[in-house]
Amino acid sequence: MASKTVYSDDSRLNELISDYKISDIAKIVGRNVLLGHADDEGIRLNNGRAGSALAPDLIRAEFKKLTPGRADFPQIADVGNLTYQGTLAERQNQALETVKSVYLNNHRLLALGGGHDHAFSDVGGFLESFSKKKPIVINLDAHLDLRPLIKSPTSGTPFYQLIERYRPFDFYEIGIQQHSSSLAHLDYAKTNKVKVYTFLQSHGHLRTIFNGLIKLAKNRPVFLSLDIDAFSSAYAPGASAASPIGLDPNEFLKIMPQVASKLNIQGLGIYEVSPPxxxxxxxxxxxxxxxxxxxxxxxx
Structure with a gap:
C-alpha cells in the first residue's frame, strides 16, 4: 500500500483510504493506520458532556471530503473503530495491545477519539513499543488530565495512569488553562518532571515552543496528542469541555509543516470532539x- 500518484482532476481523500479489519494489521503494506475509539464512557465518568463516541466516523467523513494537496499524498489503512468487552480499564488494556501490534508492524498510528481516556491505550502502546528509544509525549490540551485513578479510568486520568505505569518519560503539556488546573495536579506534574506550558505561555508562542522540542527530540520517537478543547470554542465549539479561550488553530497549522516534518511523530491522536x-x-x-x-x- 505504498503512496500512489493522484490522477483525477478533483481527487478526494476517500480515494486514498482502504478499509481493513483489525485482524489484518500484519497484512497491511504502508505507513499509516487509522483507528477509532467510538466511546465516551470516560467522559461521562468524569462528569463531562457525552457525545464524542460519534466523533471518529464524523471526522472520517469530513477527512474523506478533503483534497490531497499533493500528488503523492500517503495512503491510509483504516481498521475501523475498536470494539471490546468489559470495564473501561479492561477495554483500555485490550486496545493498548492492538496499538502495540500497529507499531510492531512498523506503521504510524492515527487515532480518533472518543474521550481522552483512550490516550492511555494509544500512548501506552507507543511507550511500550519505543521504550528503548527515549520516547517523547506531547499533549496539546486545556487540562492536565492528571486526575488520580480511584475507581475507574476517566477522561481526566490518562496521563496519571501513564506516568504511574511508565515513568520516567519525557512529557510536555501545552496550552494548559490555569483556571482549569488544580494545584494538586500541578504539583504532581512538577514532582514527575512534566514540562507544563500554560495557555498564556503557549498562545502566540507555539513556534518557539516547538522549535525547542525539535532541537531536543532530534530523531527520538514522538506521540502527539491533541485534545480539541485546547482550541478556543470560536473554532472548536463541539468540544466536550469547550472554552471561550484557547489556542488558535491557525497558529498551530502555520507551524505544522515544521512540526510534522522535523519531529519523528509515530503517533497522532485527536480526542474529545463531540458532534452533538x-x-x-x-x-x-x-x-x-x-x-x-x-x-x-x-x-x-
Missing part, C-alpha cells in the same frame, strides 16, 4: 484538517 455539541460540523472539520495537514507534511 458542534455547530455546522466545524469541530469535526477542524480535526480532519489537523490530520490532513499532519499527513501532508509528515516524514514518510
Amino acid at each position: 455539541l458542534d455547530v455546522d460540523s466545524k469541530t469535526s472539520k477542524l480535526a480532519a484538517i489537523f490530520m490532513h495537514s499532519f499527513l501532508l507534511h509528515a516524514k514518510k
Whole structure:
C-alpha cells in the first residue's frame, strides 16, 4: 500500500483510504493506520458532556471530503473503530495491545477519539513499543488530565495512569488553562518532571515552543496528542469541555509543516470532539484538517 500518484482532476481523500479489519494489521503494506475509539464512557465518568463516541466516523467523513494537496499524498489503512468487552480499564488494556501490534508492524498510528481516556491505550502502546528509544509525549490540551485513578479510568486520568505505569518519560503539556488546573495536579506534574506550558505561555508562542522540542527530540520517537478543547470554542465549539479561550488553530497549522516534518511523530491522536455539541460540523472539520495537514507534511 505504498503512496500512489493522484490522477483525477478533483481527487478526494476517500480515494486514498482502504478499509481493513483489525485482524489484518500484519497484512497491511504502508505507513499509516487509522483507528477509532467510538466511546465516551470516560467522559461521562468524569462528569463531562457525552457525545464524542460519534466523533471518529464524523471526522472520517469530513477527512474523506478533503483534497490531497499533493500528488503523492500517503495512503491510509483504516481498521475501523475498536470494539471490546468489559470495564473501561479492561477495554483500555485490550486496545493498548492492538496499538502495540500497529507499531510492531512498523506503521504510524492515527487515532480518533472518543474521550481522552483512550490516550492511555494509544500512548501506552507507543511507550511500550519505543521504550528503548527515549520516547517523547506531547499533549496539546486545556487540562492536565492528571486526575488520580480511584475507581475507574476517566477522561481526566490518562496521563496519571501513564506516568504511574511508565515513568520516567519525557512529557510536555501545552496550552494548559490555569483556571482549569488544580494545584494538586500541578504539583504532581512538577514532582514527575512534566514540562507544563500554560495557555498564556503557549498562545502566540507555539513556534518557539516547538522549535525547542525539535532541537531536543532530534530523531527520538514522538506521540502527539491533541485534545480539541485546547482550541478556543470560536473554532472548536463541539468540544466536550469547550472554552471561550484557547489556542488558535491557525497558529498551530502555520507551524505544522515544521512540526510534522522535523519531529519523528509515530503517533497522532485527536480526542474529545463531540458532534452533538458542534455547530455546522466545524469541530469535526477542524480535526480532519489537523490530520490532513499532519499527513501532508509528515516524514514518510
